[in-house]
Amino acid sequence: MTEIFRRHEVLERLEGDEDLLRELVDLFLSQSWIQIGEMKAALAAGDAASVWHQAHSLKGAAAGLGAGALSFQAARLEKAGKEGDLEAVGALLQAVQEELSRFQQAVTS
Amino acid sequence: MLVVDDHPVTRRLLEVQLQREGYRVLSAAHGREALERLGEDFCPLVLTDWMMPEMDGLELCRAIRGREWDSYVYLILLTARDALDDVLTGLEAGADDYLVKPVHPMELLARLRTGRRILDLERTLKERTREIARLAVTDPLTGVYNRRYLMEQLPRELRRARRYRRPLALILCDLDHFKGVNDTLGHKVGDEVLQEFTRRLGGQVRQGVDWLARYGGEEFVFVLPETDLAGCLALAWRLRELVAAAPFPTSAGPVAVTASFGVAALPATDAAHLGAEALLAQADACLYQAKAAGRNRVAGPEGGTAGRDEAGNNPWPSRPPRPMAGRPPKE
Structure with missing residues (x-):
């Protein structure tokens, strides 16, 4: 099972810079919640392509920050958005949001 | 170098990593911004994401190749995709190399070194070509045209x-x-x-x-x-x-x-x-x-x-040529 937050690995890549890690995590969280909001709006408007692009961006950033599980769910959402499967998008958007919450808990605890 | 990615975290991560390696890093959120930044402050190494709003990585590659720059621009396309078709599309759009996300930091640095090597080669080649072109039209003794x-x-x-x-x-x-x-x-x-x-x-x-x-x-x-x-x-x-x-x-x-x-x-x-x-x-x-x-x-x-001069006189009628008035040659 993919991990919620591979903190150690990310920190290693940042050469142990805790401050930088905190800065990046904060930036990521605020950006991600904005994206979740935008994807919800896009879903309501039936705009699957927009969900696809946002999920793609979220997936990449999550992978970069060691948020494996979130990145995995975002990848599934991206695929659904790309295929225009709005039903799946709805369910997966929910999954992504839950995973984001879990990540937030993991980084703040 | 220029980093182009629409996600601020991805951008920042790359920035930090590359700055640690001594690169001067500019960044842009999408292709159009990237072109603007390149126009203001040119840099020959560009690392760009593929999927971005406004102008994506492919369009950026084509736009860069469609213009004249101060030097060759070495383009690396970052992508989460790895299908052969996508890679070919990217290379056809003008990318020199591509990297599949998430990129291993060591691999990224190694690919950038390759880019720098190519840019160095290009620079040397251009300088030599200019020099050869100059020599081809110059008189070696006097430095005037030949x-x-x-x-x-x-x-x-x-x-x-x-x-x-x-x-x-x-x-x-x-x-x-x-x-x-x-x-x-x-x-x-x-x-x-x-x-x-x-x-x-x-x-x-x-x-x-x-x-x-x-x-x-x-x-x-x-x-x-x-x-x-x-x-x-x-x-x-x-x-x-x-x-x-x-x-x-x-x-x-x-x-x-x-x-x-x-x-x-x-x-x-x-x-x-x-x-x-x-x-x-x-x-x-x-x-x-x-x-x-x-x-x-x-x-x-x-x-x-x-x-003759303006008055109709030859102003220097009688000065004899003195080509050998110098000292005799040394032993």
């Missing part, structure tokens, strides 16, 4: 003058009794005289407009766009004076030098469509006239009048 340049460039200057109905003139000059300098003082001193000749006279013409070429051994040609016969004669007289005014310093001591000048200008009604060779031949005939009249003078196409 005969090859003269024969290539003069017809172009003539065409331009004709097209815009502008005047053009040229001066053919030859050092008097130069063979004597070589025979008595040696070729090394002869070379020094030629170098001093171009140093002295080269500065007398308009920079970026007029130019000087070595035509043969001790023969030089000044090409003077936007200059008519009168202007050309005036300059030729001034050049003559400048050569004769003071002896040339050489390693064998001062050597008195004079030169003879023949001029030719594109006629106002150029019905005959005079070519470069014809114009040079005309100047050469005048030069011959100047030599025959006693050297150290200027001759133009209108009879001998050009060899």
Whole structure:
């Protein structure tokens, strides 16, 4: 099972810079919640392509920050958005949001 | 280098990592912004994400390739995709390399090193090509243009003058009794005289407009766009004076030098469509006239009048050429 937050690995890549890690995590969280909001709006408007692009961006950033599980769910959402499967998008958007919450808990605890 | 990614975290992560490696990093959120940044502050290494709003990575690659930049731009496409088709599309759009996300930091740095190597090669190659092109048209002894340049460039200057109905003139000059300098003082001193000749006279013409070429051994040609016969004669007289005014310093001591000048200008009604060779031949005939009249003078196409000053007198009628007035050669 993919991990919620591979903190150690990310920190290693940042050469142990805790401050930088905190800065990046904060930036990521605020950006991600904005994206979740935008994807919800896009879903309501039936705009699957927009969900696809946002999920793609979220997936990449999550992978970069060691948020494996979130990145995995975002990848599934991206695929659904790309295929225009709005039903799946709805369910997966929910999954992504839950995973984001879990990540937030993991980084703040 | 320039990092292009729409996600601020991805962008920041790359920035931090690359700055640690000593790169100067600019960043942009999408292709259009990337083009703007490149226009303001050019950098030859670009690492770009594929999927972005406004202008995606593929469009960015095409846009970069479609324009002239200060140097080659090495483009690396970052993508989460790894299907062969996508890779081919990326490379066809003009990317030099691609990396599949998430990128291993060591791999990223290694690929960037490859990019830098290619940019270095390109820079060296361009410098060499420029240098070779310069050498191909330069006279190695004096540093002025050589005969090859003269024969290539003069017809172009003539065409331009004709097209815009502008005047053009040229001066053919030859050092008097130069063979004597070589025979008595040696070729090394002869070379020094030629170098001093171009140093002295080269500065007398308009920079970026007029130019000087070595035509043969001790023969030089000044090409003077936007200059008519009168202007050309005036300059030729001034050049003559400048050569004769003071002896040339050489390693064998001062050597008195004079030169003879023949001029030719594109006629106002150029019905005959005079070519470069014809114009040079005309100047050469005048030069011959100047030599025959006693050297150290200027001759133009209108009879001998050009060899005289405004009052109708030849201002330097009796000065004998003194090509060998320097000290005798050293042992």
